[in-house]
Amino acid sequence: MGTNKKKNNNNKKRGGIKKRMTLEQSVAYKSVSEWVYLDNISSPANSTVTIDDDFKVKLVHTKVSAEKLVFELHSHSICSDGFLSPSKLVERAHQYGVKVLSLTDHDTMAGIPQALEAARKVGIKIIPGVEISTIFTPRTESGSEEPVHVLAYYSSCGPSNFEKLDQFLANIREGRYIRAKNMISKLNKLKLPIRWENVEKIAGDGVAPGRVHVARALVEAGHVENLKQAFSRYLYDGGPAYSTGSEPDAEEAVQLICETGGVAVLAHPWALKNPVAIIRRLKEAGLHGLEVYRSDGKLAAFNDLADTYDLLKLGGSDYHARGGSSESTLGSVSLPVVAVHEFLKLARPIWCGAIKNTVDRYVADPTESNLDNILRYAKIKLAKGGSLTQNIQLINECLSQWLTNEEQKVADLRSRYIC
Numbered sequence: 225m226g227t228n229k230k231k232n233n234n235n236k237k238r239g240g241i242k243k244r245m246t247l248e249q250s251v252a253y254k255s256v257s258e259w260v261y262l263d264n265i266s267s268p269a270n271s272t273v274t275i276d277d278d279f280k281v282k283l284v285h286t287k288v289s290a291e292k293l294v295f296e297l298h299s300h301s302i303c304s305d306g307f308l309s310p311s312k313l314v315e316r317a318h319q320y321g322v323k324v325l326s327l328t329d330h331d332t333m334a335g336i337p338q339a340l341e342a343a344r345k346v347g348i349k350i351i352p353g354v355e356i357s358t359i360f361t362p363r364t365e366s367g368s369e370e371p372v373h374v375l376a377y378y379s380s381c382g383p384s385n386f387e388k389l390d391q392f393l394a395n396i397r398e399g400r401y402i403r404a405k406n407m408i409s410k411l412n413k414l415k416l417p418i419r420w421e422n423v424e425k426i427a428g429d430g431v432a433p434g435r436v437h438v439a440r441a442l443v444e445a446g447h448v449e450n451l452k453q454a455f456s457r458y459l460y461d462g463g464p465a466y467s468t469g470s471e472p473d474a475e476e477a478v479q480l481i482c483e484t485g486g487v488a489v490l491a492h493p494w495a496l497k498n499p500v501a502i503i504r505r506l507k508e509a510g511l512h513g514l515e516v517y518r519s520d521g522k523l524a525a526f527n528d529l530a531d532t533y534d535l536l537k538l539g540g541s542d543y544h545a546r547g548g549s550s551e552s553t554l555g556s557v558s559l560p561v562v563a564v565h566e567f568l569k570l571a572r573p574i575w576c577g578a579i580k581n582t583v584d585r586y587v588a589d590p591t592e593s594n595l596d597n598i599l600r601y602a603k604i605k606l607a608k609g610g611s612l613t614q615n616i617q618l619i620n621e622c623l624s625q626w627l628t629n630e631e632q633k634v635a636d637l638r639s640r641y642i643c
Contacts, residue, residue: 245561252565253293259568260293260323260349263603263625294555295324295564297351298375298491298515298540302428303335304355305436307545310335311342313554316545318346322555326351326540328375330434331396333382333389340601352378352601355491356481357396358474360502371461372474372502373491375515376481379575380626382601384485384582392472392480397432399470404433406467407459411438414464416447435459436544451546474502475509482510485578487571489538490514493526500529507533512570515539517559519552536570537563576627580635583619590615598622 245253300306301313308316310327317325325348327339336352343350353376360372383389408420418441426440427433439454448454458465481488488511493499503514513536516526522537530537539559541552586594590612602622623632 249561252562256293256561256564256568258628259572262628263349292321292323293561293564294320294322295559296322296540296543296555296557297324297326297353297377297538297559298328298355299325299543299554300329300355301327301335301339303332303431304329305434305544307547310339313543313545314339314342314346314348314350317554318348320553320555322348324349324351325554326353326375326377328353328355328540330355330373331357331393331400331432333393334430336382336601344603350380350601352380352382354393356393356477357400357469357471358477359468359471360474360498360505362498362501367498367501370497370502371468371471372496372506374474374477374481374506374511375489375491376486377489377571378484378486379578380601381575381579381582381598381622384578385483386597386600389480389484392477396469396471400432400434403467403469404438407435407438407465410465410467411442411447411458414458416442416445416458416465418442418445418447436546438465452548452550474506478506478509478511485574485581487512487536487567487574489536492542493529494523499526503529503533503535507535512536513538513567517557517563519556536567538567572631576631576635579623579626580637583623583637586615586619 296317299313299317301308301310303310306313306329313327314325325339325343327335327350329335331354333352333354336350340350356374356376358372358374359369361369404423405420408418408423411418418438422444423433423437423441426444427437431437435455436451439448439451439459442448442454442458443450448457455463457463460466478488488506490503490506490511490513493503493514496502503511511533514526514530516522516530516537517539519541527537529535539557541554541556543552543554545551582598586598595615598619599622602618603625604618604621623637627635627637
């Protein structure tokens with residue numbers, strides 16, 4: 225008897241024993257799965273649902289019975305400071321069982337189209353995202369400025385005013401070039417010569433260089449043994465070779481995310497010197513959530529702050545494919561299905577409104593550029609010279625992939641745009 229009991233306990237520790245979902249989890253899962261499979265299959269309403277101990281859920285006795293709904297909401301590609309192309313990142317996410325991936329490169333959405341193309345081949349859903357570099361300035365003289373990163377999550381249609389967000393991000397990227405050159409200058413003064421041309425080559429064509437590219441140049445030049453050493457000795461915040469760029473105010477970035485139909489989430493708040501003041505101010509500006517979950521579990525202090533300020537509780541691996549034991553793998557952050565449900569419950573009306581605004585712009589002014597804004601991330605490729613009727617049909621096909629019938633009805637999209 226004692227031996228059997230011990231085996232059962234070991235199984236529980238390994239997560240080998242499944243348990244039934246609570247009613248709240250079942251309701252959450254049904255809603256989340258509906259959204260995940262909106263553009264291909266619908267989950268049966270009466271499916272049997274089970275849940276692993278780590279709360280990565282799966283549907284039993286359906287077409288997707290072997291798949292878990294793993295969300296990865298924080299990842300990077302070579303379009304900023306990651307080491308994989310967007311398509312390779314998607315392929316790796318697929319290998320790790322990720323079903324919903326948000327590519328959140330620093331200050332650019334350039335990798336989203338390639339990620340979407342790769343995702344369609346392997347059945348992953350993409351949330352277009354971006355991680356915006358900002359500066360927080362305290363209102364008192366006793367405080368000091370510090371860098372703050374804000375994640376933005378958009379609908380399948382993308383930002384509702386793409387041009388405005390794109391210009392905002394372009395200004396930040398321009399500042400990153402100046403910042404990298406300042407870092408190189410400081411390193412050279414420290415008798416650690418590296419060349420701008422090498423940093424540019426490491427970053428790649430059209431990629432605004434960041435600290436990791438400078439760090440890689442230091443490694444290649446033999447000044448340090450690895451990236452960790454480059455950061456810990458020279459490039460950490462406030463370090464001897466650290467420099468800021470032309471980052472916007474954190475509150476301005478949050479407000480712009482809200483204005484362009486995005487969900488604004490504070491990234492890695494545990495890295496901040498004064499998180500309480502920053503969270504309070506950004507909440508006033510419209511912040512929707514903060515990262516609370518990591519691969520090593522939920523951080524109690526930030527969970528409490530999320531409760532205090534009525535914020536969503538999210539998280540992601542912040543994957544760069546740098547390698548090494550210190551980096552979390554894709555999909556390693558176990559988001560509770562209820563947390564994902566709360567995220568989508570808040571995000572979907574915002575995204576629906578953004579899609580409506582983007583479509584309204586085209587209906588009011590049916591130009592090719594306004595149509596491009598609708599179909600930027602769509603599966604459907606635009607046929608040049610199509611009639612207004614043909615284009616409206618394309619839009620309706622997109623709407624059926626992005627929104628439920630109820631969402632289209634609530635937003636008054638079907639009655640207005642159906643031909």
